[in-house]
Amino acid sequence: xxxxxxxxxxxxxxxxxxxxxxxxxxxxxxxxxxxxxxxxxxxxxxxxxxxxxxxxxxxxxxxxx
Amino acid sequence: xxxxxxxxxxxxxxxxxxxxxxxxxxxxxxxxxxxxxxxxxxxxxxxxxxxxxxxxxxxxxxxxxxxxxxxxxxxxxxxxxxxxxxxxxxxxxxxxxxxxxxxxxxxxxxxxxxxxxxxxxxxxxxxxxxxxxxxxxxxxxxxxxxxxxxxxxxxxxxxxxxxxxxxxxxxxxxxxxxxxxxxxxxxxxxxxxxxxxxxxxxxxxxxxxxxxxxxxxxxxxxxxxxxxxxxxxxxxxxxxxxxxxxxxxxxxxxxxxxxxxxxxxxxxxxxxxxxxxxxxxxxxxxxxxxxxxxxxxxxxxxxxxxxxxxxxxxxxxxxxxxxxxxxxxxxxxxxxxxxxxxxxxxxxxxxxxxxxxxxxxxxxxxxxxxxxxxxxxxxxxxxxxxxxxxxxxxxxxxxxxxxxxxxxxxxxxxxxxxxxxxxxxxxxxxxxxxxxxxxxxxxxxxxxxxxxxxxxxxxxxxxxxxxxxxxxxxxxxxxxxxxxxxxxxxxxxxxxxxxxxxxxxxxxxxxxxxxxxxxxxxxxxxxxxxxxxxxxxxxxxxxxxxxxxxxxxxxxxxxxxxxxxxxxxxxxxxxxxxxxxxxxxxxxxxxxxxxxxxxxxxxxxxxxxxxxxxxxxxxxxxxxxxxxxxxxxxxxxxxxxxxxxxxxxxxxxxxxxxxxxx
Numbered sequence: 001x002x003x004x005x006x007x008x009x010x011x012x013x014x015x016x017x018x019x020x021x022x023x024x025x026x027x028x029x030x031x032x033x034x035x036x037x038x039x040x041x042x043x044x045x046x047x048x049x050x051x052x053x054x055x056x057x058x059x060x061x062x063x064x065x
Numbered sequence: 066x067x068x069x070x071x072x073x074x075x076x077x078x079x080x081x082x083x084x085x086x087x088x089x090x091x092x093x094x095x096x097x098x099x100x101x102x103x104x105x106x107x108x109x110x111x112x113x114x115x116x117x118x119x120x121x122x123x124x125x126x127x128x129x130x131x132x133x134x135x136x137x138x139x140x141x142x143x144x145x146x147x148x149x150x151x152x153x154x155x156x157x158x159x160x161x162x163x164x165x166x167x168x169x170x171x172x173x174x175x176x177x178x179x180x181x182x183x184x185x186x187x188x189x190x191x192x193x194x195x196x197x198x199x200x201x202x203x204x205x206x207x208x209x210x211x212x213x214x215x216x217x218x219x220x221x222x223x224x225x226x227x228x229x230x231x232x233x234x235x236x237x238x239x240x241x242x243x244x245x246x247x248x249x250x251x252x253x254x255x256x257x258x259x260x261x262x263x264x265x266x267x268x269x270x271x272x273x274x275x276x277x278x279x280x281x282x283x284x285x286x287x288x289x290x291x292x293x294x295x296x297x298x299x300x301x302x303x304x305x306x307x308x309x310x311x312x313x314x315x316x317x318x319x320x321x322x323x324x325x326x327x328x329x330x331x332x333x334x335x336x337x338x339x340x341x342x343x344x345x346x347x348x349x350x351x352x353x354x355x356x357x358x359x360x361x362x363x364x365x366x367x368x369x370x371x372x373x374x375x376x377x378x379x380x381x382x383x384x385x386x387x388x389x390x391x392x393x394x395x396x397x398x399x400x401x402x403x404x405x406x407x408x409x410x411x412x413x414x415x416x417x418x419x420x421x422x423x424x425x426x427x428x429x430x431x432x433x434x435x436x437x438x439x440x441x442x443x444x445x446x447x448x449x450x451x452x453x454x455x456x457x458x459x460x461x462x463x464x465x466x467x468x469x470x471x472x473x474x475x476x477x478x479x480x481x482x483x484x485x486x487x488x489x490x491x492x493x494x495x496x497x498x499x500x501x502x503x504x505x506x507x508x509x510x511x512x513x514x515x516x517x518x519x520x521x522x523x524x525x526x527x528x529x530x531x532x533x534x535x536x537x538x539x540x541x542x543x544x545x546x547x548x549x550x551x552x553x554x555x556x557x558x559x560x561x562x563x564x565x566x567x568x569x570x571x572x573x574x575x576x577x578x579x580x581x582x583x584x585x586x587x588x589x590x591x592x593x594x595x596x597x598x599x600x601x602x603x604x605x606x607x608x609x610x611x612x613x614x615x616x617x618x619x620x621x622x623x624x625x626x627x628x629x630x631x632x633x634x635x636x637x638x639x640x641x642x643x644x645x646x647x648x649x650x651x652x653x654x655x656x657x658x659x660x661x662x663x664x665x666x667x668x669x670x671x672x673x674x675x676x677x678x679x680x681x682x683x684x685x686x687x688x689x690x691x692x693x694x695x696x697x698x699x700x701x702x703x704x705x706x707x708x709x710x711x712x713x714x715x716x717x718x719x720x721x722x723x724x725x726x727x
Binding site: 006027028029030041042059060061062064 | 286287288295298301304305375525526530532564565567571572577578580
């Protein structure tokens with residue numbers, strides 16, 4: 001199990017940051033991802049695997065008027 | 066953005082692993098191997114015009130000379146940046162450049178680095194100007210590729226080739242962004258027109274150019290403001306259950322794709338920036354040209370529609386209408402009649418819910434059938450408002466008026482219409498569902514001018530990121546962001562370049578939500594205009610004085626107290642059983658986890674009531690926390706001490722707040 005923004009999600013071997021973003025349906029483009037507090041660059045979302053029991057933050061910035 | 070395949074290459078014996086299609090020049094720069102280049106910039110596509118960046122490449126079979134700026138790495142290669150062949154060819158190129166532009170500093174420097182003291186050639190069109198144009202093409206390429214304009218380009222060929230505007234005349238389409246001057250390596254293009262005589266025009270331009278660079282490099286993958294403007298938020302808000310549907314009852318709808326940004330991308334005038342102001346390179350004001358109107362006084366005419374923006378689209382889903390032609394038509398006529406699309410659509414959403422609930426009927430509306438989705442009737446109502454006739458005369462006065470009118474004249478249940486009439490301080494709500502974000506409920510309710518999100522948009526921070534869990538956290542956000550956004554209004558500046566494009570390193574900052582680098586840019590704008598250096602804190606301080614003064618003004622006009630920060634319950638939670646049951650799992654969980662109430666065995670009516678009791682209490686706690694943070698009394702009145710601290714302690718102001726306990 002992992003937590004994403006405080007919500008518990010199932011974990012499986014090889015689950016990436018991109019998988020989590022898709023599972024959560026996070027469509028917003030201005031995201032900041034951290035795994036256990038460590039910043040993950042946007043161009044590494046596909047290749048960064050999340051360890052079991054990780055605390056993941058997908059921080060949404062703001063946009064619009 | 067999928068991760069790209071990595072390829073390892075060798076540059077001057079050094080091994081480097083780069084993403085496929087990285088150019089040799091970029092690969093060399095990544096390991097600090099110097100390759101000279103004159104016509105290259107990360108803001109434009111490679112051009113290979115100056116030929117200085119030549120290198121030798123060996124692919125295992127043969128060795129050849131290539132220009133490194135536009136040679137993509139696709140397999141293992143060995144690169145030689147300073148071989149005898151490379152240096153000989155580069156020297157010839159530099160000598161030819163030096164013979165033509167002997168006094169241009171950038172060329173002199175490159176020649177000196179290459180060991181050239183004097184060119185062996187004599188150029189027939191030698192130009193002794195130290196700021197001569199060296200025909201690198203950076204200016205016209207940044208104009209075309211970066212700014213999406215074609216204000217300047219090459220004319221003629223050979224020795225008389227030059228960069229010019231068409232017909233050598235000033236071009237009205239030039240937005241004056243200054244990108245061409247900024248990118249020019251020789252000073253051949255300079256900005257000379259400072260009509261307002263700012264304190265430091267260069268400081269302003271540099272801060273502006275940083276935004277321009279970010280727009281060029283990142284906008285397409287970030288918010289696509291130049292492509293579709295704020296319309297990009299439609300599908301995003303739907304995905305997060307935040308797009309208002311049927312008077313804010315719901316946050317998403319299966320027909321949303323019909324009014325998504327991809328639909329409007331096809332209609333928007335293409336390939337051209339459309340900025341509100343000269344010099345803006347965010348240029349998010351989109352337009353639909355040649356739109357044929359189907360109703361109203363201009364029926365049958367083809368017109369230009371200025372928009373739609375997100376709020377106009379969200380207003381349409383709020384009326385239960387998912388038709389792009391309707392959106393364009395109501396957008397045009399709201400503009401034409403001088404109406405705000407938000408007020409019209411939110412007001413009409415309220416009318417539609419009243420119609421469906423039986424508060425209104427055809428007789429009361431003068432024959433208009435106005436359930437959700439009734440686009441023809443909605444347009445007719447809009448025309449009636451424009452003409453000041455019929456039911457439009459009532460609806461056009463806004464929700465606050467309608468609520469009272471419906472109770473007094475149509476026997477409407479006051480509790481119901483006050484719960485679903487989405488206005489605060491008499492202003493209609495803009496188009497976001499706030500039920501799951503207490504901070505945003507405060508953002509709307511406490512805003513000085515009424516229910517507008519432009520003081521604070523905190524839904525993601527609060528609801529999605531869960532960054533501000535306590536009342537104190539929310540109160541801090543409801544201090545900083547309203548003050549920050551007020552500062553834009555004080556200076557007449559647009560807020561969009563602050564956070565609708567993001568610097569590459571924003572994620573690495575302590576407070577990325579504030580976009581610190583852009584706040585610093587606004588400090589420089591201010592200093593560049595006035596000569597007075599600023600910090601993030603000093604900008605907030607400026608706003609705080611004005612913001613408190615505005616609150617006192619509200620107080621003087623009979624508003625500005627706690628009771629005026631009240632919100633309609635639809636803003637905080639589900640008014641009806643139908644709404645509750647549409648998101649029952651979410652609401653049941655929240656009852657259990659947030660309110661400590663076990664929903665098992667409760668009827669939906671009981672659960673609606675229990676949710677309401679909890680959420681209304683939460684909102685009152687939030688007001689307490691925000692007032693405390695702002696230095697206001699528990700009744701929302703700025704204290705005399707706070708006004709003294711801010712330097713706005715004028716005698717009549719102090720007298721007024723003291724009268725109200727401040």
